[in-house]
Amino acid sequence: MTDKEYIKFSHHIKAAIITNRVGDDEKQTIKLYLKPYKTEQKRCPICGKKCSGYDSKAKERSWRAPDLNGYKVLFISSSNRIECPEHGVITQRVPWAEHKSRFTKTFEAEVAHAAL
Numbered sequence: 565m566t567d568k569e570y571i572k573f574s575h576h577i578k579a580a581i582i583t584n585r586v587g588d589d590e591k592q593t594i595k596l597y598l599k600p601y602k603t604e605q606k607r608c609p610i611c612g613k614k615c616s617g618y619d620s621k622a623k624e625r626s627w628r629a630p631d632l633n634g635y636k637v638l639f640i641s642s643s644n645r646i647e648c649p650e651h652g653v654i655t656q657r658v659p660w661a662e663h664k665s666r667f668t669k670t671f672e673a674e675v676a677h678a679a680l
């Protein structure tokens with residue numbers, strides 16, 4: 565298993581590829597640059613429909629993911645807005661997080677579990 569495969573596995577990254585990985589030993593942070601599979605791009609976060617793009621420039625967004633070996637993990641991806649015929653101009657869906665959440669699904673699951 566390669567590093568990337570291990571990270572994909574341990575963080576349950578599905579339907580996305582890791583395009584880059586930047587580690588910062590001083591800040592103890594790992595940034596993972598993700599790109600959803602083509603079939604997952606430009607999807608409405610509410611109805612899941614494939615929509616047309618709205619922004620021409622991609623804005624970078626980050627999501628907090630569970631730590632890895634004591635390092636803070638951030639998922640970074642461009643989050644373009646799309647135009648859904650039903651829901652209007654909205655930020656496209658990403659496979660690893662809920663709509664509007666700043667945390668990944670696995671991070672939220674971990675926090676929810678710890679709170680029990």
Ligand SMILES: [Zn+2]
Binds near residue numbers: 651
């Ligand atoms: Zn929609």
